[in-house]
């Protein structure tokens with residue numbers, strides 16, 4: 001779709017099985033479709049059936065349920081659970097999660113220090129001397145540990161989700177083998193397959209795949225056990241389980257049942273695990289291929305006391321006060337999210353209300369699918385200029401003031417708003433949201449929740465104009481919108497943004513990173529992009545790591 005976007009521009013239509021789909025990547029039209037307005041298109045669960053299959057086939061969940069009138073739903077259920085999710089992500093609650101993220105990073109760094117030390121005098125040299133070239137390559141050069149970075153980011157992310165969902169350490173970082181990690185990864189693989197091939201689910205119902213059925217059973221049992229434990233001994237206010245246990249189903253007036261809770265809580269892993277982990281891996285991989293950007297980041301980390309150097313061998317851990325303050329780090333994260341948009345497929349909606357006039361001469365007929373694929377959005381040359389394929393964090397700095405995140409109160413944007421005719425409860429709890437987390441606002445709980453900070457970043461438009469491109473017409477947003485925008489934007493983005501900042505700052509601050517030569521540099525990294533519902537790294541991401549200060 002990125003290629004079609006480059007060829008056909010910010011709006012075009014494609015055929016999806018029996019239906020037409022209008023694909024929108026023009027920022028103005030994306031706003032029209034996704035943000036509260038008369039042209040807003042609500043979600044429709046029918047397009048998300050594989051997610052429901054992996055959560056609970058007969059229970060709605062926050063991600064797939066309709067927010068306004070589609071599928072016979074009035075949106076009240078979605079509004080109730082969304083409200084609970086957002087309460088979980090207030091600054092006060094997120095502050096309780098930050099130490100977990102920091103300590104997981106410290107643990108990973110320690111593991112890498114040990115692994116790198118074990119490769120000295122060098123396992124590689126010994127293996128090479130024995131004529132075992134394969135083992136020598138896998139061990140990496142002396143003093144470096146050879147890793148699949150995706151496995152590291154997976155482990156950190158799953159433990160963060162375990163803490164936020166249930167207040168529990170699921171042990172992905174501390175244990176050598178984590179069954180829960182295997183189950184989540186397995187279920188996501190099934191979900192992606194079924195999203196890509198809609199007939200697959202039907203075929204599997206006709207001819208069941210025993211291994212997949214067993215996986216689904218185990219997944220179901222593991223989640224049921226977590227939910228039962230949470231019901232018996234409710235975890236704290238900072239957990240999604242803790243908040244959901246207080247929700248009353250608007251249809252019955254009673255607390256959510258075990259199945260309803262399970263359907264909701266599973267979404268934390270299905271929506272938050274691979275997306276965040278991939279964002280980390282892609283961004284760290286991109287940094288390893290761009291020494292100038294890496295150097296700038298190192299300088300910024302050094303000035304914040306986060307870089308390990310001979311003079312400062314034990315840098316301070318990342319603190320709440322630093323969130324949103326490191327401008328180049330923020331730019332690196334934005335550029336990573338733009339270029340490697342983790343929820344690549346983006347948001348797909350169904351225009352059920354009637355013919356919809358998006359602008360003069362552009363009408364979306366009733367019953368048409370409307371798709372906003374965020375990977376293609378991030379690769380629209382009309383928006384970002386001719387260098388869309390380049391990793392250039394600076395594009396997010398031009399035109400931003402030094403307190404860049406202050407497009408709204410202290411870095412928290414609050415343009416969520418209400419939606420015609422539908423209860424939109426994400427404002428209820430107030431979440432620490434969008435562009436950054438800012439320490440000045442950290443003590444405030446009643447923070448507006450969602451939606452894009454809608455300032456403009458003139459750099460890309462100027463670049464496009466200079467190149468004579470059509471991009472001069474566009475107003476690029478000052479965030480890559482990888483978390484979507486509007487009432488159905490990512491409920492977990494405040495958490496993801498914290499994890500991205502802390503993990504990148506701490507790993508880069510304390511470890512040297514190099515792409516393994518087998519990847520083939522930047523071009524090789526780009527070729528690993530595997531476009532599913534999420535943007536995965538095909539074959540993992542082999543990297544070499546070593547402590548900055550041995």
Ligand code: HEM
Nearest residue numbers: 062063271272275276279342343347483484490491492496
């Ligand atoms: C870099 C990481 C992440 C990215 C890029 C991302 C992206 C997105 C996007 C694009 C959507 C909208 C999907 C659609 O319209 O169909 C979404 C929704 C959602 N995300 Fe995330 N997400 C991330 C991390 C997380 C995390 C960590 C969690 C929770 C632990 C989470 C929970 C959710 C939920 C619950 C929704 C549905 C919200 C609703 O429909 O009201 N996400 N996310």
